Amino acid sequence: MGEKKHALLSPSGAAKWINCPPSARLEEQLGEEESDAAREGTLAHDICELKLRKLFIEKGMSDATYKRRLNKLKKHELYQKEMDGHTDTYVDYVSSIAYSFPTTPYMAVEKEFSYDAYAKEGFGTSDCLLIAGTHMHVFDFKYGHTPVSADHNPQMMLYALGAVCTYGFIYPVQEVTMHIIQPRVTAPARCTIPVSELLEWADKVVKPMAALAWEGKGDFKQGFWCDKCYCSANGCCKHRAEENLQLEKEAQLPVGAFSYTELGDILVRGRFVAAWIKKVEAQVTRLLQQGKQVPGWKLVEGQSKRQISDFDKAIEALVAAGYQEDLFYINKPLPMGEIEGVIDKKDKPILEPFIIKPPGAPVLAEESDKRPVYVSVTPEEAFGEKKEEKNEP
Ligand code: SF4
Known part of the structure; x- marks a missing residue:
């Protein structure tokens, strides 16, 4: 997850301050409100941490202690049953890599790493890190609904940089694989780069942009960030x-x-x-x-939907009037992600043969997008009929 304490030049804000350096100080002046989505993400991360600790770090943790800690987290107002399944997916993924080595790798969970040598007071807390021989794995769990690419992701690269700064003296790390596990939206994504490339990026990109961002200088630049x-x-x-x-x-x-x-x-x-x-x-x-005046604008009451104040009593009254109770209920299937979150881990293979991924509909993308061009075959083309070309106006 991101950082519990917050650095000005944080990993989660890296895409912003690297591309738009003055944004860091501007945001600092404005302050930030924590959204429900962010609080939900923090809760899911806490569950991931507990599960990994029990499995790898505090192996002596009794089942009773584990259950008590988990139940405490489950009492959170934003907890939902599907969170259990999604956090299991993360733990399974990390475990599959941890167990793939012939010897037990070094593991750190929710560890803070500093990259102050490249960005003043820069630090971040990595969700999980594994070191096996010359290879380091950095894991990031994301609980949002927007897919995030792992390919040279600056947030992940800063976690990796902090870890290399901390462990580079002890372990002969040559390569880093950065994993993003985002069970609510897509399959895990990963990107592997040599440590030499990471350090070159840190010198040529992070250092100069961090210096500008720290001073509140540089050019503003609009972008996806x-x-x-x-x-x-x-x-x-x-x-x-x-x-x-x-x-x-x-x-x-x-x-x-x-x-x-x-x-x-x-x-x-x-x-x-x-x-x-x-x-x-x-x-x-x-x-x-907040009661401030913005010339030309005011708040008005938005649309609202009619609601039944007491559903059970309303149905009771309708049944008493002679209606069949079944008429008022629908049996609706849950979306796939929610089904996966609800079923036990051991039962996931039952669902797997029924999961398909049809081709997506065409969407617009810029020329520079790495995905291949969408190819559609119309019924006419399939039967060899020639299409009429239309010219530009
Ligand atoms: S250009 Fe974008 S990133 Fe930079 S300060 Fe403005 S809104 Fe923030």
Whole structure:
């Protein structure tokens, strides 16, 4: 998980301060509110930690102590039964790697690592780390609903860097594999890099960008990190506004249809606009809720749905009036992720033969995206009929 104490130049904020160095100090001024999703993630991490400790670190922990600690976590208001299954998936994954070595690897769970040599006061807490011979494995459990790529992920690379700074003197580590386990959304992702590449990145990228970020200097830059890394300046960042509103000024073009090239360019340059406007809306809503005045805007009562105040009593009354009770209930299957969370670990093979992954629908992606181009075959093409080409307007 991320850091329990928070560093200015933290691993979880790395994509932000590496790409947009002044964001670190700006966020510091604004402060941050912990969301329910973040609290839920912390709880899931605490369960992961307890399960791994029992299995690898505190092997002498009695079943009664384990149960008591687990039950305490389960009393949390945000606990849900599926959390048990998802945290098991993480523990199984880590175990499968830990047990794959001929000798017991070194393991650290929820350990804080410093990379202060590259980023002032930089530190982070890695969920789990394994060292076996010259290979290090760094694990990160994510409980969100958005898939995260492990490929040269700067957050993971900073955990690895901190671990190399700490253990590099004791273990002859040559290679690092970074694993992201995100059981709610997709299969685990991993990326392996040589330690030499990690250290080169630390010298050439982390060090200069961290120095700028620490001083609050450098250039603001809008990118995926504004939203995916939850920049708290999002709704009030003047740079973002300037960049997005520039597009609006340029859109005052002569009448007529855009060329395909112009359309593609608009999409590239305007890809952050929709997400940014949502952040501005959220910021203005928050300010109004705090009783502040935002000229031109006010809060009104939103739409609400009718509800039955006491469902059991309502059904009782309808049944008394002669209706069949069955009419008022539906039997609906749970989504697959929830089924996996509910069933016992030992019963997962029962479900596996029924899991399929149909091809996804086509989605727009930029040319630089690493995924291959989507190929669709229409019924006409399948039967050898020629398609009529349409020209650009
Ligand atoms: S919203 Fe984006 S551009 Fe603005 S400070 Fe945050 S990361 Fe930088």
